[in-house]
Amino acid sequence: MTRYKFETTEHELFRKTFRKFLAEEAEPHYAQWEKDHLIPLSFWRKLGDMGYLCPQVEEQYGGLGLDFSFGVIIQEELERIGSSLIGVGLHNDIVIPYIEAYGTHEQKSRWLPKCITGEYITAIAMTEPGTGSDLANIQTTAIRDGDHYIVNGQKTFITNGIHTNLVVVAVKTDPSTEKKHRGISLLVIEGDTPGFTKGRQLEKVGMHAQDTAELYFEDCRVPVQNLLGEEGKGFVYMMEKLQQERLAVAIAAQTAAEDMLTLTLDYVKSRQAFGKAIGDFQNTQFKIAEMATKVELGKSFLEALIEEHIAGKDVVTKVSMAKYWITENARELAAQCMQLHGGYGYMEEYKIARRYRDIPVMSIYAGTNEVMKMIIAKNLGL
Structure with missing residues (x-):
């Protein structure tokens, strides 16, 4: 189950336990949550009870004192269930770090414990x-x-x-x-x-x-x-924290891309047309080969980027590259994977349909991809 070189046995166990939790508490209910247009507060409280909210917070404020690598695992496993769970990642890895970095001891003592239990949900x-x-x-x-x-x-x-x-x-x-x-x-x-x-x-x-x-x-x-x-100092603070926010978006987009590729591979192997599996046609094979290559490239880039970010390096340019390229790649994959599913890909009962409508906004929020290109160009001296 290990995905990255930096993962230890502790990470592997954490991922396994969290995946099991989501399989019981989120996956069976996700379709209904989509229909209700809301994730229930009870799910947030369960996340808090199990220690999955803000695990990076210092122990003196009720957290587990874990580093960002565990946040990566939480983000990935939530995204595998569905993009509508991004609010948890935003709470954990985008909003809470502002309080951790710039808050006083009194502010942290007042707010962080309830953020960890799910009594406070941040934005x-x-x-x-x-x-x-x-x-x-x-x-x-x-x-x-x-x-x-x-x-x-x-x-x-x-x-x-x-x-x-x-x-x-x-x-x-x-x-x-x-x-x-x-x-x-x-x-x-x-x-x-x-x-x-x-x-x-x-x-x-x-x-x-x-x-x-x-x-x-x-x-x-x-x-x-x-x-x-x-x-x-608010503008400076936001610029400092946008690196991790944009990295989180890239992680979600990469996870979605991997999930879509897996879904489509399974589908083209089993779906029959003209007397053989869709995956036996050369056009399908070429499409899958192209998508698999881009997914692998994204994963390798992202792994190196996560390691540098955890090490405290300034990777604003690379994060902007990752946010732009990986989200664009995910959007292209969504369209191609839906096409390979044929008419079934347009049906809500198939997960690829949900991916197709969920993915495009990733290239918009946390700074549009056009802004990412402006940052890259500026940092390259243009």
Whole structure:
């Protein structure tokens, strides 16, 4: 079951145990969750009970003190079930690291234990109706008023938006500064804060069970002690943490690509047409050979990248390459694998249909692939 060179016996056991947990607690219910357009809170609590939420958090705050390699295993096994489970990975490996890195001891003691149990489900609110990848131009404001900030604005496309009760929000604390990125800060806003409301759950092309919502802040009074890190450093913090976020997207896309290839291989070996298996036709063989090669290349690149990231290296350029190339490859594979499934590939009862609609957004969120190419070009000196 070992996938990577860095995996130990402990990793192998962790993967085996987690896969068994998902086989019992997620896989049999996933289709219903898709129909319900929501993953139940009870599943989050079960993840917490078993230690699968934020396992990297220090033991003094209730975590297991594990490194990112265990987070990789969790992300991969969740993606094998379905892309609608990305909210768990976002909670574990994208939002919580902000609190770990920039939070005070008091903030960590207040929030992290409940994030580990699933009592708190986190989200990060950057995107606004008029601002996507251009984070420096966010319009949500947080104006200091004594011991509070008064927050006004709107966020959209927020993963975990319906369930969340602890949100890291990007705000403008200094709207007048000429250098817009210098006026951005991060506030942690709790679900019961007056003035914080949730909009409708957004209906998406895919990832139907994953709750995505709009968030509204109207004269929302947030205590100053909920400021994460230093005022005016929010943009820097987001840039620092986007490396791991984009790596997480690449991991999900690679896992989905591998899953689609396996599904299609099994199908073309068993499906008969014109008196023989579809896999006996040369066109099918060439398609499968091409896809298998790209999947293997993606896996090798990703393995080296994960190792460098865990070692603390700056791999922003390579992560941008991985996020762009692997998500594009997964999208191409989805179309080719559906084609090889024929009419059955268009039926919801076949997993490939779900993959086909779930995959495309991976090239959009966490920074569009066009932005990834801009980063790569800039870092190459262009």
